[in-house]
Amino acid sequence: MTIEDRRARDRATRRRLITSTARTVAEREGWDAVTTRRLSAEIEYSQPVIYKHFASLDEIADAVALEGFAELAAGLHEARTTVAPGDAPIAVARRYAAFATDAPAVYEAMFGRATRLRFGNGSAPAPSSAFAELRAVLEPRAGHDDVELLTETFWAGLHGLVVLQRGARLRPDLQEARIDLLVEKIVPAGLGGDRRR
Incomplete structure (x- = not known):
């Protein structure tokens, strides 16, 4: 060396x-x-x-956020690939919620603090890899729908549930039922090209 x-x-x-x-x-x-x-x-x-x-504490928090995105992506990948394809959306959604619950400060660094990380343009590889895992679970069900929009909406729904639950704004005993409902309504098994608009 x-x-x-x-x-x-x-x-x-x-x-x-x-x-x-x-x-x-x-x-x-x-x-x-x-x-x-x-x-x-x-x-x-x-x-x-x-x-x-x-250079700053914000830069340290951004580094923690990047680590968090990598960990989240790995967890979502494992949840998606270790169950039957039909069970993947619920497995991924539950893993997402568990990550936010188990590492609240990391989740805050990822989504709650001011950051210089850029989302939605593919330039930040770690956030993009977590998004890609969500996209991968939805793509087979998207049919003619815009899979990016579907993924953003699914992510926003999960994030909203997590934040409201963490802030004690929702009944604590119903988190799993809310996640199941979100998955059922956004990504039902039959979602795809035959859906009428």
Whole structure:
């Protein structure tokens, strides 16, 4: 291994430590608790070292969001590909909701905080890969419908349910029933080209 390779590996290791520590603090205490002073104390790096790897706290949150999108995409892919095709939409929808519940600070970094990540134009690979998994489960059912629009609507429905549930705005015991209803209404088994408009 060359010196430059070792330096690159060390930089990547430090970046991962910073983002994982920010994520841990945010999950435990919320994003307001994530400061460079706090990260510095937690990982025993000076604040200048943290700024050497990330220009701002927003950049750290964006890095956490990108990790979250990659994890979400992997989870959705597993949910989609390990069940019968007819069961894939509900499996994917439930996995999406479980991800948001299990990692609320990461989900907030992905969707609730101001970000420089760009959505909807394919330029951000991690968000695009999560969207692609949702699209893949809907495409066989889209028929003549616009699969991108169908996927955006499905994603928006899931996101809305997750956010309202997390904010205690919905009855907690009905989350699974709401997800089932969303899937049934947006992607019923017969959805496709014969649907009358």
